[in-house]
Amino acid sequence: MNTYVCGKCGYIAFDNVPESCPVCGAKKEAFSLDNNAIKRPTDPNNLSELEKKHIPVVKIERKCGLIDSVCLDVNIKIGEITHPMQSQHFIMYIDVYLDKNLVSRYHLTPEKLNPALGIHLKVNSGKLLVLENCNLHGRWVKEELL
Ligand SMILES: [Fe+2]
Incomplete structure (x- = not known):
């Protein structure tokens, strides 16, 4: 699952870049792919x-x-x-x-x-x-x- 980050407000879009950011309204050009944007636990158990x-x-x-x-x-x-x-x-x-x-x-x-x-x-x-x-x-x- 790709994660795209809005460069203006930090909103994360999953899978696809939206036409505009649902939080701040920035255009799709403001988004960049960053699959490390979300931290995951090393060992979930x-x-x-x-x-x-x-x-x-x-x-x-x-x-x-x-x-x-x-x-x-x-x-x-x-x-x-x-x-x-x-x-x-x-x-x-x-x-x-x-x-x-x-x-x-x-x-x-x-x-x-x-x-x-x-x-x-x-x-x-x-x-x-x-x-x-x-x-x-x-x-x-x-x-x-x-
Ligand atoms: Fe903290």
């Missing part, structure tokens, strides 16, 4: 402390407390060991994809926010991908089948 602090944890609730119709609650936390949110070291954003298409970018600021996010999906099937970007340690992902 034996995570290091750094990996435990960066790989998103995803919890899905099939019944929503807010919306009556079809709504999946997707609760996301960065790190099995909660990632720091200090001005020198923090999670800058969390991008959520469904079947490789962006559904949400959540920008975070340090100091007052925890590295977590809750979203409400109107669909109940597909492949969810959560990508986070740490200002010091780069991008990490977690994939989950709905």
